Amino acid sequence: MAEDDTVRFTLNGAPALARCPDERILLDLLREELRLTGTKRGCDLGTCGCCTVLVDGRPTLSCLTLAKIVAGRSVTTIEGIAPSGGLSPVQRAFVDLGATQCGFCTPGFIVTATAFLREHPRPSREEIEQAISGNLCRCTGYLAIVRAIEAAARAEA
Ligand code: FES
């Protein structure tokens, strides 16, 4: 990190540069400074999963992560999950199977499920339920969400 708190990292596949004072959290960097508001602020306490992004491919709660740790790393937000102009298989399945209600939790679920399916391309229902256990849906649409992740796994097989 440079002396002026500026860090270089990769954001959704492109080089990025941002000021990251010691106290700034990744969620604030993404939403407030970089205006990537797809990543949601739910609890701000690490309990809801709404703020999940990928850091070097791993699901990460951005509300509990200091922004400066992204230096030299790759960050993927919901805005970077799909090929430009399209929907990823997980996003497509969420749309097709009605796995969103208010949609507030949806970015976190999709980011979590995307990373999970990369590691578990043929998951059981129990494995899916375990994978999303850190993501809360206040609309309680869990069955449709699980079915959508199953459908995305089938689509990618
Ligand atoms: S806002 Fe980060 S876990 Fe809820």
Ligand code: FES
């Ligand atoms: S769809 Fe409303 S919180 Fe999940």
